[in-house]
Amino acid sequence: xxxxxxxxxxxxxxxxxxxxxxxxxxxxxxxxxxxxxxxxxxxxxxxxxxxxxxxxxxxxxxxxxxxxxxxxxxxxxxxxxxxxxxxxxxxxxxxxxxxxxxxxxxxxxxxxxxxxxxxxxxxxxxxxxxxxxxxxxxxxxxxxxxxxxxxxxxxxxxxxxxxxxxxxxxxxxxxxxxxxxxxxxxxxxxxxxxxxxxxxxxxxxxxxx
Amino acid sequence: xxxxxxxxxxxxxxxxxxxxxxxxxxxxxxxxxxxxxxxxxxxxxxxxxxxxxxxxxxxxxxxxxxxxxxxxxxxxxxxxxxxxxxxxxxxxxxxxxxxxxxxxxxxxxxxxxxxxxxxxxxxxxxxxxxxxxxxxxxxxxxxxxxxxxxxxxxxxxxxxxxxxxxxxxxxxxxxxxxxxxxxxxxxxxxxxxxxxxxxxxxxxxxx
Amino acid sequence: xxxxxxxxxxxxxxxxxxxxxxxxxxxxxxxxxxxxxxxxxxxxxxxxxxxxxxxxxxxxxxxxxxxxxxxxxxxxxxxxxxxxxxxxxxxxxxxxxxxxxxxxxxxxxxxxxxxxxxxxxxxxxxxxxxxxxxxxxxxxxxxxxxxxxxxxxxxxxxxxxxxxxxxxxxxxxxxxxxxxxxxxxxxxxxxxxxxxxxxxxxxxxxxxxxxxxxxxxxxxxxxxxxxxxxxxxxxxxxxxxxxxxxxxxxxxxxxxxxxxxxxxxxxxxxxxxxxxxxxxxx
Numbered sequence: 198x199x200x201x202x203x204x205x206x207x208x209x210x211x212x213x214x215x216x217x218x219x220x221x222x223x224x225x226x227x228x229x230x231x232x233x234x235x236x237x238x239x240x241x242x243x244x245x246x247x248x249x250x251x252x253x254x255x256x257x258x259x260x261x262x263x264x265x266x267x268x269x270x271x272x273x274x275x276x277x278x279x280x281x282x283x284x285x286x287x288x289x290x291x292x293x294x295x296x297x298x299x300x301x302x303x304x305x306x307x308x309x310x311x312x313x314x315x316x317x318x319x320x321x322x323x324x325x326x327x328x329x330x331x332x333x334x335x336x337x338x339x340x341x342x343x344x345x346x347x348x349x350x351x352x353x354x355x356x357x358x359x360x361x362x363x364x365x366x367x368x369x370x371x372x373x374x375x376x377x378x379x380x381x382x383x384x385x386x387x388x389x390x391x392x393x394x395x396x397x398x399x400x401x402x403x404x405x406x
Numbered sequence: 407x408x409x410x411x412x413x414x415x416x417x418x419x420x421x422x423x424x425x426x427x428x429x430x431x432x433x434x435x436x437x438x439x440x441x442x443x444x445x446x447x448x449x450x451x452x453x454x455x456x457x458x459x460x461x462x463x464x465x466x467x468x469x470x471x472x473x474x475x476x477x478x479x480x481x482x483x484x485x486x487x488x489x490x491x492x493x494x495x496x497x498x499x500x501x502x503x504x505x506x507x508x509x510x511x512x513x514x515x516x517x518x519x520x521x522x523x524x525x526x527x528x529x530x531x532x533x534x535x536x537x538x539x540x541x542x543x544x545x546x547x548x549x550x551x552x553x554x555x556x557x558x559x560x561x562x563x564x565x566x567x568x569x570x571x572x573x574x575x576x577x578x579x580x581x582x583x584x585x586x587x588x589x590x591x592x593x594x595x596x597x598x599x600x601x602x603x604x605x606x607x608x609x610x611x612x613x
Numbered sequence: 614x615x616x617x618x619x620x621x622x623x624x625x626x627x628x629x630x631x632x633x634x635x636x637x638x639x640x641x642x643x644x645x646x647x648x649x650x651x652x653x654x655x656x657x658x659x660x661x662x663x664x665x666x667x668x669x670x671x672x673x674x675x676x677x678x679x680x681x682x683x684x685x686x687x688x689x690x691x692x693x694x695x696x697x698x699x700x701x702x703x704x705x706x707x708x709x710x711x712x713x714x715x716x717x718x719x720x721x722x723x724x725x726x727x728x729x730x731x732x733x734x735x736x737x738x739x740x741x742x743x744x745x746x747x748x749x750x751x752x753x754x755x756x757x758x759x760x761x762x763x764x765x766x767x768x769x770x771x772x773x774x775x776x777x778x779x780x781x782x783x784x785x786x787x788x789x790x791x792x793x794x795x796x797x798x799x800x801x802x803x804x805x806x807x808x809x810x811x812x813x814x815x816x817x818x819x820x821x822x823x824x825x826x827x828x829x830x831x832x833x834x835x836x837x838x839x840x841x842x843x844x845x846x847x848x849x850x851x852x853x854x855x856x857x858x859x860x861x862x863x864x865x866x867x868x869x870x871x872x873x874x875x876x877x878x879x880x881x882x883x884x885x886x887x888x889x890x891x892x893x894x895x
Contacts, residue, residue: 234483242491302422312589319830341579375546384818391687
């Protein structure tokens with residue numbers, strides 16, 4: 198069993214959260230609220246240490262006021278939301294507008310390129326393969342893409358050819374969701390394995406791996 | 407004010423779109439700065455979130471509202487972590503890193519590890535052969551659950567081969583359909599934002 | 614016959630506490646009674662290994678994006694450990710960063726272990742955390758020092774020998790994104806497509822299915838999907854003599870297998886009970 202008080206703290210935190218499995222209780226609530234507080238504090242410190250200090254305040258301090266004043270002004274405008282009254286709120290909208298504008302601008306062509314054009318090109322230009330299974334798979338891939346797209350086309354009623362296509366698309370989507378669920382199960386079990394290893398090996402010392 | 411904001415969005419949005427097509431050092435310089443400033447302002451927005459959280463806890467405690475004891479725990483965690491980071495520094499071995507390793511880490515890890523139990527329970531309850539679609543989904547899930555672990559290879563390599571086939575072909579096709587749809591939607595939304603057609607991000611005064 | 618059907622129908626209503634106990638037992642038991650199931654690397658993990666190997670031997674540094682936190686450390690942690698062992702073991706160099714706050718603490722922890730025999734600043738650099746992936750990724754295509762003036766410890770980039778070699782993506786051999794979220798998609802959108810820099814991804818099981826279209830399109834050259842492929846990668850590293858310590862992903866596969874078998878058994882039992890109760894109603 199570990200004698201390190203920090204390992205004990207970690208173990209108690211783990212068990213407090215684990216207790217939720219039996220029912221909601223005070224220990225779990227305390228652990229949950231502690232997580233929120235510590236995570237928020239962690240994020241705040243890192244944002245200062247890795248972003249605001251080296252990119253804004255340190256340059257202003259060492260090189261004098263310059264371009265760094267611009268993001269400082271925008272940041273202060275953003276924080277105007279904390280100031281009661283409409284003036285702070287109006288100022289923060291300028292910062293929001295700036296953020297939204299830059300994000301929207303960089304997104305248009307990159308989204309179209311990465312998510313639409315490249316994906317469409319990859320569907321059309323499939324690599325040659327010597328295997329019948331892979332060839333069949335590629336046909337399934339193209340069919341799945343086209344019928345999946347037809348399923349999400351809601352401007353016309355799903356009848357006739359569109360109806361058949363949408364139904365095949367729905368079945369392909371179900372295959373995909375089933376596969377995704379299977380992978381999610383693997384993912385969640387892996388997380389539990391990690392915690393069990395910590396409790397048995399690092400805390401209780403009853404397992405050597 | 408709304409007109410000013412719409413002009414801000416139009417100018418900066420158009421510039422950031424066109425910067426991919428205009429090859430000039432000045433354009434490159436300005437777009438680099440705008441990217442940098444966006445990163446910084448986003449950092450400030452995280453600051454805002456944390457400060458708001460702190461204020462909400464203080465309000466709950468001062469009014470002795472329901473759950474004020476828990477709010478005190480949140481606030482204590484926040485203050486201690488912030489002080490540890492600002493006074494002791496963020497380097498490995500310090501109190502700040504210890505709080506991360508021995509409090510934040512196990513709390514967050516176990517919160518998500520609990521999901522293993524709930525997903526097992528949900529699989530049992532929800533996966534029923536009620537319809538053709540449900541059966542297809544069930545079969546795909548069972549094949550992947552068994553095929554993507556070494557157990558599948560014991561049962562026969564066909565399990566892992568079929569699991570891989572499902573993931574690489576029908577799954578990829580269906581996900582590609584969603585990816586293309588989302589890509590088109592996101593691009594369309596961005597265009598609407600830049601042109602001022604979509605203004606919900608401005609809040610209630612956006613009209 | 615009716616009584617038997619009632620009993621069978623009852624299988625559809627197994628108490629969830631039974632399920633919880635079986636799952637925890639299925640996870641713990643194989644650590645004490647190993648099943649000895651062999652992990653055979655498949656094409657996915659081999660492709661990942663080959664890409665990282667090629668990059669590590671190329672003489673140009675690898676960029677490692679650590680975009681997961683404690684929530685999925687059990688899955689992604691082994692991938693990150695493997696990648697760092699692989700790169701350092703081949704004499705390669707690494708530039709590490711994160712777009713997730715909790716990724717910073719995780720990256721520090723793994724770098725401290727993997728980089729024990731290495732010199733920070735010369736063999737690897739940790740650039741720390743930035744909140745805006747899109748904008749930073751676009752800027753890194755032009756110059757790293759647009760958004761990074763110092764490393765995570767406050768040392769100016771100009772004072773770091775490795776960062777004198779790395780000015781933009783053109784100086785990198787590969788980007789390795791280990792994540793539990795959509796940040797690899799940002800890498801594809803803002804680095805791979807505009808700047809044609811090669812990318813490989815290590816993802817949790819939950820995120821992996823979404824990235825198969827990108828894998829098929831070549832936008833990510835390889836995909837390490839979930840704990841199974843993390844274990845396969847560990848097996849390949851062990852085979853190549855590059856694993857610095859026993860891999861936990863490999864060790865956990867017995868527990869993974871037994872738990873999966875238990876879940877499938879519950880699904881089958883639940884459906885037997887469901888079909889029996891449907892017949893009873895008729």
